[in-house]
Amino acid sequence: MRVDLDADYIVVGAGSAGAALAARLSEDPSLSVLLLEAGEPDKAMELHVPAAFSKLFRGSYDWNYDTVPQPNLEGRTIFWPRGKTLGGSSSLNAMMWVRGFAADYDEWAQTAGDAWSWESLLPFFRAVERTQDPVDDTQGADGPQSVEHQRDPRPHTAVFLRAVAEAGFPVTAPNLASGQGFSQTMVSQHRGGRASTADAYLRPARGRKNLRVVTGAHVRKVTFGPSTGSGTVGAGSGTVGAGSGTGGSGSGTGPRATGVYVDIDGITRHATARHEVILAGGAINTPQLLMLSGIGPAEHLAEHGIPVVVDAPEVGANLQDHLVAGLAPNAKGGTLYGAEKPAQLVKYLTQRKGMLTSNVAEAYGFVRTSVAEGRGEPEGLPDIEIIFAPVPYVGEGLVPTPAEGLTVGAILLRPVSRGSIRLASADPLDKPVIDPAYLSDEEGMDAAALTAGLLACERIIATAAFDEIRAPGWVQPDDGDSLTPEERAELSMRRYSHTLYHPAGTVRMGMDAAAPVDPELRVRGVEGLRVADASVMPTVIRGHTNAPSIVIGEVAASLLRG
Structure with a gap:
C-alpha cells in the first residue's frame, strides 16, 4: 500500500528527541506529522530487557559505526553503537537518567539565549519525569516518560556507595542541580522494563490519525524550493538550489525546505512538508544529512561534488564525546555474570x-x-564522573562477560579536544567519517584529567568496604597485580578506553552568526528547516545526553506550536 508522504511537519529520526517531538506536535489535531525512521520497528525482546542492551550491538538495530583510528588510544578504532529503530539510542542505551548540572545549561544560555538556561529547561525535565524532583521534593507534572528507581539492583551497588563514602566522597540524592555526589542510578524504565521514547511517546500517540510513523525509511537529502518570505510554505517538489551565507536568523534568508527524498522499499520518493522539516537524527546522522543536502563546509562539499546551498563551516565540527576508561577487579560472586541463567x-x-x-x-x-x-x-x-557496574564491562560490550567481576570507570566529562563528522562520499548509504580526536589537545589536559579520575577509582577500590565484594586479581587490565596504580591507569586509558555513547555538538546552536543553528533551532541560511537532537548542544553536559536530548525534542515542539 502506498504511504501518504505529505504532511505539515516532517521529522527525520524517531530517536530520543525525534519521537518526543513528533508525539508532542501531534497532540494538536490541526497539525499533520510524518515521522521517518531508517530502522525497523522495535520488536526484539533484547530492546525491552534492560540488561540485554549490549546484545544489540553490531546487529540490525544498530547503525554500527566505528571511528577512524585514534593515535592517542594505541591507534585503535572505537566502536560507536547508535540506535537504528523506533526510540533510537533510547532503545539501545544503559537507561541512565542523569540530567547534568544547572551550570551546564546556564553555559548553553550564554551561547544560545536564556530559553536554554537551567531555570527555563527545568519545567521540561519535570514534565518528562514521573518521579519527585530531588531539589525541592515537589511532584513534577505527569509526563509520558517513565523514570524510576532501580527495581532490583545488585547488593554490590550498596557496598560500592559505602566504599565511596569511606574514600571521602559525598553520597547524595540523584540529579541535584548542584553539589551532586555519588548516587544509585535513576533509570528510564517502567516496572523493570526499558522505557524508550518509542514506549513513552509513540505508543501512547499511535491512535492519532494526524501522526504517521514510517519505518525502513532512509532519508537521502533535504529538498529546497524558492523562499516564500513567510512562515508557511505550500507543498511541492523542488530541488537543491543556490544558497546564501551563514548569517541571519534562519528565517527569510535563503531557499526553503520543501521536504526530503527518502528510500522506502527500495524506491526513492519525495516526502513534502507544508510547514517545516525537522532533523532529529542525532550528532552523527544529522550533520551527515545536512552536508548531503548542501549545507556544510563548502570545500568539503565540493570534494564530493555536492552543490552548496549554505557554506556552513561548523556543520560536522565541534564533536565532543565522553571517553570512559574502566578498571575491572575480580569479584567474589553474585554479579551480573549470572544474568543469563534460566532462573533469571x-x-x-x-x-x-x-x-x-x-x-x-x-x-x-x-x-x-x-x-x-x-x-x-x-x-x-566536576571534571570526572565515576561509574560503577556489578559486572566486568570489557571489550566495548562486544564480548561475553568473561568472569565474576566489577567495573569502576572514569569518564572525561568536559573534553578540551574537538573532533568532527565528515562525509566519506556523496552516497547517503555510505557511513560518515567519525573522528572524535580523543585526548588530542596539545597541552595533554584531557589525558591528565582522565588519569586523575582513574586514580580516584583506585582509591575507592582500595577501601575496606570494597574488599567485601572484590576477589584477588583483575579481569582488566591484564596482569593488573604486577602494575602500580599509575601504570594501571595509563594502560586502561590507552588500551581499553571507549565511548560512553554521548556524541554531541556537531550542529551547535548559538546567537553568533557562525553557529549553524540559531537559538530557535532554525538552520541558518535557509527557511523551514530545524534541528532538534544532541547535535545542537554547544557543549556536552556533565552528565548523560539522553535526558537533555528528550528535553530538546520537547522544546522544539513547544517552539513549533508557539
Whole structure:
C-alpha cells in the first residue's frame, strides 16, 4: 500500500528527541506529522530487557559505526553503537537518567539565549519525569516518560556507595542541580522494563490519525524550493538550489525546505512538508544529512561534488564525546555474570525482578580532580564522573562477560579536544567519517584529567568496604597485580578506553552568526528547516545526553506550536 508522504511537519529520526517531538506536535489535531525512521520497528525482546542492551550491538538495530583510528588510544578504532529503530539510542542505551548540572545549561544560555538556561529547561525535565524532583521534593507534572528507581539492583551497588563514602566522597540524592555526589542510578524504565521514547511517546500517540510513523525509511537529502518570505510554505517538489551565507536568523534568508527524498522499499520518493522539516537524527546522522543536502563546509562539499546551498563551516565540527576508561577487579560472586541463567529469565518474565532488570551501570558520581583548575573548570564543578557496574564491562560490550567481576570507570566529562563528522562520499548509504580526536589537545589536559579520575577509582577500590565484594586479581587490565596504580591507569586509558555513547555538538546552536543553528533551532541560511537532537548542544553536559536530548525534542515542539 502506498504511504501518504505529505504532511505539515516532517521529522527525520524517531530517536530520543525525534519521537518526543513528533508525539508532542501531534497532540494538536490541526497539525499533520510524518515521522521517518531508517530502522525497523522495535520488536526484539533484547530492546525491552534492560540488561540485554549490549546484545544489540553490531546487529540490525544498530547503525554500527566505528571511528577512524585514534593515535592517542594505541591507534585503535572505537566502536560507536547508535540506535537504528523506533526510540533510537533510547532503545539501545544503559537507561541512565542523569540530567547534568544547572551550570551546564546556564553555559548553553550564554551561547544560545536564556530559553536554554537551567531555570527555563527545568519545567521540561519535570514534565518528562514521573518521579519527585530531588531539589525541592515537589511532584513534577505527569509526563509520558517513565523514570524510576532501580527495581532490583545488585547488593554490590550498596557496598560500592559505602566504599565511596569511606574514600571521602559525598553520597547524595540523584540529579541535584548542584553539589551532586555519588548516587544509585535513576533509570528510564517502567516496572523493570526499558522505557524508550518509542514506549513513552509513540505508543501512547499511535491512535492519532494526524501522526504517521514510517519505518525502513532512509532519508537521502533535504529538498529546497524558492523562499516564500513567510512562515508557511505550500507543498511541492523542488530541488537543491543556490544558497546564501551563514548569517541571519534562519528565517527569510535563503531557499526553503520543501521536504526530503527518502528510500522506502527500495524506491526513492519525495516526502513534502507544508510547514517545516525537522532533523532529529542525532550528532552523527544529522550533520551527515545536512552536508548531503548542501549545507556544510563548502570545500568539503565540493570534494564530493555536492552543490552548496549554505557554506556552513561548523556543520560536522565541534564533536565532543565522553571517553570512559574502566578498571575491572575480580569479584567474589553474585554479579551480573549470572544474568543469563534460566532462573533469571523466569524471574524477569514472572516478577519483573532479578538481574535482567539491571541497567548495568547501577551507580555513578562526580569528582573534581586536582587538574580541574588548570583545565579552567569553574569552581565547584566536576571534571570526572565515576561509574560503577556489578559486572566486568570489557571489550566495548562486544564480548561475553568473561568472569565474576566489577567495573569502576572514569569518564572525561568536559573534553578540551574537538573532533568532527565528515562525509566519506556523496552516497547517503555510505557511513560518515567519525573522528572524535580523543585526548588530542596539545597541552595533554584531557589525558591528565582522565588519569586523575582513574586514580580516584583506585582509591575507592582500595577501601575496606570494597574488599567485601572484590576477589584477588583483575579481569582488566591484564596482569593488573604486577602494575602500580599509575601504570594501571595509563594502560586502561590507552588500551581499553571507549565511548560512553554521548556524541554531541556537531550542529551547535548559538546567537553568533557562525553557529549553524540559531537559538530557535532554525538552520541558518535557509527557511523551514530545524534541528532538534544532541547535535545542537554547544557543549556536552556533565552528565548523560539522553535526558537533555528528550528535553530538546520537547522544546522544539513547544517552539513549533508557539
